[in-house]
Amino acid sequence: MSVASFLPLAGRGVLRLEGADARSFLQGLISNDITRVSSGRAIWAAFLTPQGKYLHDFFICESGGALLLEGEASRLPDLRRRLSMYRLRSQVSIEEVGPAMDVWALTGDAAAATAGLPSAEPGTAAVLGGGVAFVDPRSAAAGLRALLPAETGEKTLLTQGFLAADAGGYDALRIPLGLPDGSRDILVEKSLLLECGFDELGGIDWEKGCSLGQDLTARTRWRGLVKRRLLPMRVDGPLPQPGTPILLDGKEIGEIRSGVAGWAMALLRLDSLTAIREAGVAVGDAKLHPQLPAWADLPA
Numbered sequence: 537m538s539v540a541s542f543l544p545l546a547g548r549g550v551l552r553l554e555g556a557d558a559r560s561f562l563q564g565l566i567s568n569d570i571t572r573v574s575s576g577r578a579i580w581a582a583f584l585t586p587q588g589k590y591l592h593d594f595f596i597c598e599s600g601g602a603l604l605l606e607g608e609a610s611r612l613p614d615l616r617r618r619l620s621m622y623r624l625r626s627q628v629s630i631e632e633v634g635p636a637m638d639v640w641a642l643t644g645d646a647a648a649a650t651a652g653l654p655s656a657e658p659g660t661a662a663v664l665g666g667g668v669a670f671v672d673p674r675s676a677a678a679g680l681r682a683l684l685p686a687e688t689g690e691k692t693l694l695t696q697g698f699l700a701a702d703a704g705g706y707d708a709l710r711i712p713l714g715l716p717d718g719s720r721d722i723l724v725e726k727s728l729l730l731e732c733g734f735d736e737l738g739g740i741d742w743e744k745g746c747s748l749g750q751d752l753t754a755r756t757r758w759r760g761l762v763k764r765r766l767l768p769m770r771v772d773g774p775l776p777q778p779g780t781p782i783l784l785d786g787k788e789i790g791e792i793r794s795g796v797a798g799w800a801m802a803l804l805r806l807d808s809l810t811a812i813r814e815a816g817v818a819v820g821d822a823k824l825h826p827q828l829p830a831w832a833d834l835p836a
């Protein structure tokens with residue numbers, strides 16, 4: 537059993553939603569079902585344009601009766617602004633928590649038990665040190681997230697028995713699993729959820745009723761219109777920069793997104809997979825090989 541470790545996710549932040557209408561307000565805007573969120577359960581969801589294009593994704597958990605949305609720190613003002621446009625007369629407040637709360641990744645086979653969670657099933661949540669910890673709803677292999685008061689968070693984790701880990705190590709865990717990291721991997725106002733694994737990874741609830749951008753997402757699903765997918769790539773050689781095009785026989789078949797030594801996420805045309813699955817594809821001085829996650833529903 538591996539050691540339970542913690543590392544800061546400095547690029548992540550938290551919005552707090554409170555009020556009598558907080559849940560009903562979110563239910564009509566997000567891709568997942570807010571009724572599934574409780575003190576013992578967290579979800580992953582997205583907020584789309586009316587045309588069904590990606591704007592934001594975030595984890596949602598409950599703490600002290602409030603809903604906490606954990607997303608990209610640098611883009612939280614935009615998320616708050618966009619949500620506020622739909623508030624109208626709803627009794628809901630939307631506030632950035634700011635430096636008062638930090639986000640941590642908790643890793644290792646013993647992470648859930650060390651944090652005091654009742655199980656390591658995806659989405660399982662529990663109170664921890666004045667905040668909340670939950671197993672990544674997308675995949676238990678990605679470990680836990682902890683949203684903790686900034687002043688006491690690290691002390692709480694050390695007291696629980698976690699050991700500090702390299703702050704840069706989370707991408708090395710996330711990318712081989714094929715898990716996107718917000719706009720580092722997903723193209724804002726361009727990408728579709730079904731291109732980025734939201735269906736297989738539990739980020740969409742098809743039974744919840746109407747939500748913003750739902751029509752296009754549903755049509756894309758039923759008509760089989762997905763032409764490209766976000767996939768992890770094993771990198772042999774120097775890591776290409778994000779945004780670098782991937783070419784095959786002079787034609788662009790994809791684009792590099794986030795990366796870490798030896799791995800990168802890439803948005804690839806599905807019709808190119810057969811040609812590059814075995815031999816890989818050259819990008820600059822590197823050779824990239826697509827790695828198909830076990831969870832992904834892709835053409836054989």
